[in-house]
Amino acid sequence: MLSRSPFLHFLTLLLFKQKSKHLGIMSISVVMIALVSAVLFISSSLQQTLQDTLDEQADFTVTRIEAGRPVSTPLAWADRIIEIEGVSQVAPRIHGRYFYAPREESFLVVGIDFFDEQGSKALESLVKGIDLKQFFAEESMIVGEGVKAFLQKHYYKDTFSFKTPRGQFKKVKIYEVLPGSLNLLANDMIIMPIGLAREIFGLKEDEVTDITFNVPNDAEWDNVIGKLHLVDYEIRVVEKREVEKAYENLYNYKGGIFLILYIIALLTLMLILYQRYAMVYSHERKEIGILRAVGWSIRDILKLKFYETMILVMSSFVIGTVAAYGYVFVLGAPILIEIFLGGANLENQVQMIPEVSFGTLGSLFLLYAVPFFAAVLIPSWRVAVIPPKEAMR
Amino acid sequence: MIRIEDVGKRFGEGENLFEALKSITLEVEEGECVILSGISGSGKSTLLSLIAALDRPSSGKIVVEGELVSKLPDLHASAYRAKTIGVIFQHFNLIESLSVEENVIVPLINSGLDMPAIRKMAEQSMQRASILHKASQDVASLSGGEKQRCAIARALVNDPKVILCDEPTANLDRENSLRFIDTIQKLNQAGKTIVIATHDPLFEALPFESRVIHMADGMIGKHGE
Ligand SMILES: Nc1ncnc2c1ncn2[C@@H]1O[C@H](COP(=O)(O)OP(=O)(O)OP(=O)(O)O)[C@@H](O)[C@H]1O
Ligand SMILES: [Mg+2]
Numbered sequence: 001m002l003s004r005s006p007f008l009h010f011l012t013l014l015l016f017k018q019k020s021k022h023l024g025i026m027s028i029s030v031v032m033i034a035l036v037s038a039v040l041f042i043s044s045s046l047q048q049t050l051q052d053t054l055d056e057q058a059d060f061t062v063t064r065i066e067a068g069r070p071v072s073t074p075l076a077w078a079d080r081i082i083e084i085e086g087v088s089q090v091a092p093r094i095h096g097r098y099f100y101a102p103r104e105e106s107f108l109v110v111g112i113d114f115f116d117e118q119g120s121k122a123l124e125s126l127v128k129g130i131d132l133k134q135f136f137a138e139e140s141m142i143v144g145e146g147v148k149a150f151l152q153k154h155y156y157k158d159t160f161s162f163k164t165p166r167g168q169f170k171k172v173k174i175y176e177v178l179p180g181s182l183n184l185l186a187n188d189m190i191i192m193p194i195g196l197a198r199e200i201f202g203l204k205e206d207e208v209t210d211i212t213f214n215v216p217n218d219a220e221w222d223n224v225i226g227k228l229h230l231v232d233y234e235i236r237v238v239e240k241r242e243v244e245k246a247y248e249n250l251y252n253y254k255g256g257i258f259l260i261l262y263i264i265a266l267l268t269l270m271l272i273l274y275q276r277y278a279m280v281y282s283h284e285r286k287e288i289g290i291l292r293a294v295g296w297s298i299r300d301i302l303k304l305k306f307y308e309t310m311i312l313v314m315s316s317f318v319i320g321t322v323a324a325y326g327y328v329f330v331l332g333a334p335i336l337i338e339i340f341l342g343g344a345n346l347e348n349q350v351q352m353i354p355e356v357s358f359g360t361l362g363s364l365f366l367l368y369a370v371p372f373f374a375a376v377l378i379p380s381w382r383v384a385v386i387p388p389k390e391a392m393r
Numbered sequence: 394m395i396r397i398e399d400v401g402k403r404f405g406e407g408e409n410l411f412e413a414l415k416s417i418t419l420e421v422e423e424g425e426c427v428i429l430s431g432i433s434g435s436g437k438s439t440l441l442s443l444i445a446a447l448d449r450p451s452s453g454k455i456v457v458e459g460e461l462v463s464k465l466p467d468l469h470a471s472a473y474r475a476k477t478i479g480v481i482f483q484h485f486n487l488i489e490s491l492s493v494e495e496n497v498i499v500p501l502i503n504s505g506l507d508m509p510a511i512r513k514m515a516e517q518s519m520q521r522a523s524i525l526h527k528a529s530q531d532v533a534s535l536s537g538g539e540k541q542r543c544a545i546a547r548a549l550v551n552d553p554k555v556i557l558c559d560e561p562t563a564n565l566d567r568e569n570s571l572r573f574i575d576t577i578q579k580l581n582q583a584g585k586t587i588v589i590a591t592h593d594p595l596f597e598a599l600p601f602e603s604r605v606i607h608m609a610d611g612m613i614g615k616h617g618e
Contacts, residue, residue: 006503293486
């Protein structure tokens with residue numbers, strides 16, 4: 001069928017025989033599309049991951065402050081918070097940064113209660129096939145990939161010795177390493193039984209680092225905040241919506257860097273399209289005149305140019321986006337990812353979770369294809385309507 | 394049959410206005426061979442391009458094979474060029490990046506014929522123009538004579554009733570010129586109507602029946618003058 005259509009035969013003939021004419025424009029287009037779609041892929045993937053974690057986060061986190069400084073929170077608060085109307089899923093946590101002094105690096109230590117159903121369930125889904133009973137019985141921890149790599153670099157193979165506030169060393173075994181797909185958030189994380197965490201942070205039996213809870217009804221939020229101050233005057237409340245905003249701001253800031261990249265890509269596109277536009281007048285004017293002279297109608301000419309452009313636009317777009325997909329989701333976006341995650345603690349090998357926004361990709365396609373078609377079809381039409389005798393001169 | 398009635402062609406406007414053709418009236422019978430002769434700038438090429446509907450006259454009318462070509466809308470003008478007319482241009486006007494055969498099939502691409510039929514017609518046409526042996530060679534690497542034979546093959550591929558040639562021998566040596574005249578004679582014998590614009594004296598005394606029309610200053614002189 002394909003080889004039998006004279007039109008397609010001639011179209012492929014022209015494309016093949018005049019490939020040098022298109023090569024420059026095509027390769028620049030492919031690079032630009034790959035670059036822009038790689039950034040789009042990375043940002044939508046990161047955004048999705050952040051959104052997923054935010055979704056899982058509790059609506060409120062409270063800590064006790066002393067002279068404006070967060071200190072240990074009494075476990076007794078939990079019982080009083082439960083009594084506030086509209087509050088649910090109250091969970092005391094032992095959770096904080098542990099600084100590794102010699103290198104000024106820090107880990108996020110999270111203590112999990114064996115009897116806390118939610119925490120145990122989450123742990124089970126994170127680490128497939130974990131034997132919870134055994135994990136809680138031993139003095140062991142589950143670490144993120146970044147932590148594991150860092151410890152290995154400092155000659156800790158299977159264990160690490162934490163220094164407690166009382167100046168003793170606490171040796172803890174590495175039970176398991178978290179999967180790489182969690183690296184964006186759990187790279188520097190250490191999960192351990194709550195008792196062990198309490199010991200490392202020097203907390204008493206009736207103390208925790210903070211308490212989290214949910215308030216399912218948004219309308220009650222402000223009301224709940226008011227009542228929290230009745231629990232204790234020295235309370236610090238962190239709302240999820242504030243955290244969300246903080247992430248968003250950070251994201252927008254990084255987005256600004258990429259806005260510059262988009263503008264550069266757009267300018268480059270305009271430049272090469274202008275070149276394409278001028279080429280019709282210089283190189284293709286005579287060819288169009290010849291085709292017209294031997295019996296091609298204006299419609300035939302535009303059809304030829306339309307399909308030619310479609311093949312070039314489609315192939316460069318597909319090549320560009322597929323290359324970007326491979327670069328981001330298979331290779332993990334080396335170099336570019338640094339711009340997104342720059343300044344992160346510990347060396348992070350983030351694994352991108354494939355997340356493609358087809359709406360954005362579609363807009364990118366239109367942004368590329370529409371000017372491209374215009375840059376070819378408009379001058380082609382203008383040349384095609386002049387008398388063939390003039391066009392061939 | 395070609396009927397040209399009171400045709401004028403003006404270029405430019407105002408001070409730059411130039412009358413390339415002034416009230417041309419001429420009839421060419423079916424199967425006739427007409428030689429348009431005249432010095433450079435006399436309007437020969439302009440007249441040919443009007444007959445081929447490659448441009449439109451400023452006034453007057455042109456009727457070819459019963460069709461009023463001076464007033465045709467684009468779609469019809471294209472169909473007319475594709476079916477009725479074969480043009481051999483002075484500078485050949487071939488697509489240099491394509492091969493001989495690929496150039497020859499160009500007029501048939503939108504004809505509705507399928508590829509095997511088109512290939513067959515192209516082969517016959519290249520045979521007639523004695524360029525079949527160079528079918529797959531790129532035009533850019535052909536000699537002048539070969540380019541012209543390629544142009545002839547392209548002009549003949551749609552089996553047109555009317556063949557128009559603009560300075561066909563201007564870029565040829567004597568041997569190739571004689572060869573061209575031979576081809577024209579065969580086409581004329583096959584019943585084609587032929588109009589040749591030239592100032593080559595070779596065409597003043599052709600070995601077959603023809604009519605020479607002198608042009609000067611955009612006008613036609615008296616027959617035989
Ligand atoms: N597009 C145009 N614009 C302005 N003047 C034109 C145009 N086309 C042709 N002319 C003028 O019309 C006149 C006739 O041109 P034409 O090409 O028909 O001459 P010709 O007899 O074919 O000459 P030659 O033997 O050199 O080919 C010339 O003076 C030419 O300059
Ligand atoms: Mg001329």
